Amino acid sequence: MTRRTVPLLLILVIVLSATIATGCIGGSTPTTTFTESYPTDTFSEASSIDNSHPTSSGKNIPTDAIKVYVIKVIDGDTIDIAFPNGTTDRVRFLGVDTPETSASRNKPNEYDHITDLKCLASWGVEAKFFTRDYLLNRVIYIQFDPDAGKRGYYGRLLAYIYLENGTDFTALLVKKGYARVYTEGKFQKEHEYLSYQRTAESKKLGLWGCEIGQYADTSTVTHVATTGEIAIVKIHYDAGGPNVRDTEVLNDEYVVLKNKGSKAVDLKGWVIMDEANHKYYFPSVILQPGQEIVLHTGRGSNTSHDLYWGSKRAIWNNDHDTAYLYDAQGRLVDKFSW
Incomplete structure (x- = not known):
């Protein structure tokens, strides 16, 4: 009795160990760590949200871009997004840098020779409004750059931002003078974005007007339709x-x-x-x-x-x-x- 029991137990242990090992090998590990869970029904409703900006076929959207939904705008170059599976993450726009919204958080000469930090802050506020108007509660596309990697130093995703009509929104921030090109890091669109920046600088668009004391016009009261006025x-x-x-x-x-x-x-x-x-x-x-x-x-x-x-x-x-x-x-x- 004892001689037969021991081999049977050994066989059971071996079989169970093999089953567990197979299960571990066969499982998949997520390549991205998300910060929190977000209801999937919000994403499914995103396509029905009214978009006041012109749209087209979106044929300029890169084939490797990922469709996401914007749930929060942190500032001019940072947003929170929801993926189709309901997970969320924070995205830092790749290759650009908008001013901080507080003068004390800006640095002199960070934007070339601009030292008027209050002026920079005013454009930081405008950049946040600009990003909020275009992206909040809308479907967009994000694209990663192999030269930059998927995440930055603070753990945020690094990505180019595309509107549904194919517009490179990251580039648009530079063209309008809401952002400088972030040359401290590596990314494939650096030369393209720098050409947009040179044009914006020469025309004193946006924050580049700070060189001549041109503040953002934050005195205009803006209303957004809600449940009341x-x-x-x-x-x-x-x-x-x-x-x-x-x-x-x-x-x-x-x-x-x-x-x-x-x-x-x-x-x-x-x-x-x-x-x-x-x-x-x-x-x-x-x-x-x-x-x-x-x-x-x-x-x-x-x-x-x-x-x-x-x-x-x-x-x-x-x-x-x-x-x-x-x-x-x-x-x-x-x-x-x-």
Whole structure:
């Protein structure tokens, strides 16, 4: 009995080991690590989203480009995307670099001889708006470059961006003067993009106008259609007047929003921010048609007419700043500059 049991057990162990080994060898390992999961139904609905930009057959889209859906715009050269299988990732546009949206995060002479960092920041903001207008909630195509590799130093995907009509959006940023060519890295389109940059520089387009003090026009209030027409109608940024420190009367620094539409709007999940990326997330508060609500910088108890940021210091710069208002879906609703 014992002599027969041992060989049988050995045979079972060998068979099981072989089965497990075969299963491991036969399995596939994803070549890309994604950051999070995203519902696949969002991607399937992407093709039905209205695209206000001209489209064509898209015959200029590279054959090796991958179809994705843009779920968030981080700045002028960085987006979050969803793949058809529902996974998501962050993409850094390959070969280009848009200015930072805050002056303190820009560097002198990074864009040739430009040293006006506030001017660069204004164009960084415009670049973000430009990218948001063209890409957010739309289907695009991304293409990798073997010279650059699929991922950069910070783990983000590196790719060229193509619109559905075949337009190289990455190149468009350079042509319009919203970006410089990022020559610090290797990529196949460097010489092509540099030719676009030379033209933009010679015409002082976009950020290249900073060499002659040409700021982006951020004073124009822009509205994007949402469930209502919520607008920033006033910002009292100099709390207490010129002879009083803002920190002494923080609640006299405030923003006034007004519902100019015909429908009530719940502001839950909306965000308002300044150029330095200070953000306030609105609680659930219903703004009726024609109603105004005041957001104070300091502390207090929220009511249906007054909200409080809870900050211990001033938010809005007295000399120059911009307020950006986004709805719960991350769409720019309004901006207010001075």
